[in-house]
Amino acid sequence: MLNLWLKKISFLFWLGQKSLLAYKLRTFFVLMAIAFGISSISIVISSIDGAQKKAVQIVNWFGPDAVFVLGGDIYSRALGQRRYTLSLQDLKAIKEHLPGVYLAVPMRAIHNIQVRYKDKNMQVNSVIGSTAHYADSWNWPLSEGRDLNEDDYKRAKRVALIGANLARFFFPDSNPLGKTLFVQNLPLQVVGVLSERDFSGGSGDINKRLIMPLTTLTKRFNLNRTYYRALRLKFLFPENMQFYAQNLESLLRYTHKLRPEEPNDFTILTAQDILKFLSMLKGGLVLFLGLTACITSIIGGFVLANLFYLNIEERKKEIGLKLALGYPKELILAQVLLESLLLCLWGGLLGLGLGYGLGLLLNKLNLIPLQFSLKTFSLSLVSALAIGIGFSFKPAKTAVNISPLEVLKS
Secondary structure (H helix, E strand, O other): OHHHHHHHHHHHHHHHHHHHHHOHHHHHHHHHHHHHHHHHHHHHHHHHHHHHHHHHHHHHHHOOOEEEEEEOOOOOOOOOOOOOOEEHHHHHHHHHHOOOEEEEEEEEEEEEEEEEEOOEEEEEEEEEEEOOOHHHHOOOOEEEEOOOOHHHHHOOOOEEEEOHHHHHHHOOOOOOOOOEEEEOOEEEEEEEEEOOOOOEEOOEEHHHOEEEEHHHHHHHOOOOOOEEOEEEEEEOOHHHHHHHHHHHHHHHHHHOOOOOOOOOOEEEEEHHHHHHHHHHHHHHHHHHHHHHHHHHHHHHHHHHHHHHHHHHHHOHHHHHHHHHOOOOHHHHHHHHHHHHHHHHHHHHHHHHHHHHHHHHHHHHHOOOOOOOOHHHHHHHHHHHHHHHHHHHHHHHHHHHOOOHHHHHHO
16 A cells, blocks of 8 residues: 555656746746745745844954943934043042942043055054953953053053964964064054954954054144043942943943933843844844745745646646546646655745845855854745645636536547
């Protein structure tokens, strides 16, 4: 009995493939329509997984015990509002009056600066000035050397930390430690190399940044020494972050002498704020890509259904003769559905290939973080087969309801 069923299924597969290959152009159009839909679905699934992984990674980098304060209100920045509103007095007040703080690192940056080593030049997107413990404040391990220390800051030493891509560019075959880079005309000795991080932010490739003591930056580039752009704080008890953030806001409003009706002239970010923002971003991405995938899949399904209706109309005599000779309706139905499933299976595999290729391109361009997995493969194929069954069932029912008598008369 089992052998008989296997023979029937094998025969139907053979018949279905033969029928599909007989209409090569039509089969090609259906394949491409389904492939585009499945590639869209695979991109959506991969982008959801990739965005989730990246969100967790960014929050871990940010640190659950950390607060990042920026000068100016980044959410509703008014025209002409100052960005440098954080001062050394704020830093002193935080250290003296804000409980739980064990690390406070002020920073400011200059952008698009030329860095040189011997005959090599590179334009660096961010040159940052910081006090001691820059790497520690950002949970950023060093691959070589040491972090900035208090002596570097107090004595305005000409030393620097560099990102992994800077080290790779300037020192491909040698150890960067102890070498001297020139930031414009300022010589800086490399004392540490930051480990590589797979992330590109609004300021460009973070692995191309250079960090020097804040005093060195302000002195050598003639910057205001009272104000800075950002402040990185770390607290002893991460479970109290909301309480710390509220106290920090109250303290800064007091030191900035803001009236109750005046908005903040600073922005406080915690890991929870970062996670909320990334969740909103991911939600918008999923909604856009999901609608695109659904529309593409529905179009592919309608193309499949219309071409199957056309196919059945052209094979009306063949199907009618089979029915007249006693061919079971169940086998006619199974044959049409099987042809559809074969088309969708081939289209699904082609779509996965297209999706994977597009995913590699998007990953390379850093447009969307994609994470391909077995889940991507399985859900995409299930979607392809669901499209096949859903959109070909009606044409299949039309096929089995063909009247043998009308076919014989014609």
